[in-house]
Amino acid sequence: GQSLEQPSEVTAVEGAIVQINCTYQTSGFYGLSWYQQHDGGAPTFLSYNALDGLEETGRFSSFLSRSDSYGYLLLQELQMKDSASYFCAADTYNQGGKLIFGQGTELSVKP
């Protein structure tokens, strides 16, 4: 089957760096996306990796290794507002293309 695994929860303190890992098992893999969702809100796009390596966008970076079927989201200089759920999602080209989401990682940032 197709699946993505990520930790269910992570806790960190303000100003720290946290890494959220994601391993995937999918067929027809195109790339890996990351989404952020605050409680009661909609998922919002953070980043997309189609190629191996690191993509940096401000305090957030995302990494992909296709050979290891692995990626991670790195959040630096954590702020309280970063407390949210973070989802990795595999972009696949089977059946017309669809995003398959992981179960989400709930990040709690403490003062």
Next chain:
Amino acid sequence: DTAVSQTPKYLVTQMGNDKSIKCEQNLGHDTMYWYKQDSKKFLKIMFSYNNKELIINETVPNRFSPKSPDKAHLNLHINSLELGDSAVYFCASSQQGASDEKLFFGSGTQLSVL
């Protein structure tokens, strides 16, 4: 202006009723989706339409019927609602062929079946 808007925001109804959720996007995207998010926050795709044509239909009961009158709208009609249908339903859109495969989500419809 809201990019992807869906209504209603909250829907509380009795078992056995029929209800609809509407979705509109003003981004000019080709593709629209319905996702279901359960109480454990698992996001699962239900349907995908590209230019009004159904391209993804996951294992969803026949009670769920999407309708796309044009590429800017994708509505979801649910017949004979069951307790297990309680969830948050998200509409989303994307531009086919975009390099980042970015989905834009609506604000969600929280459906509670009593």
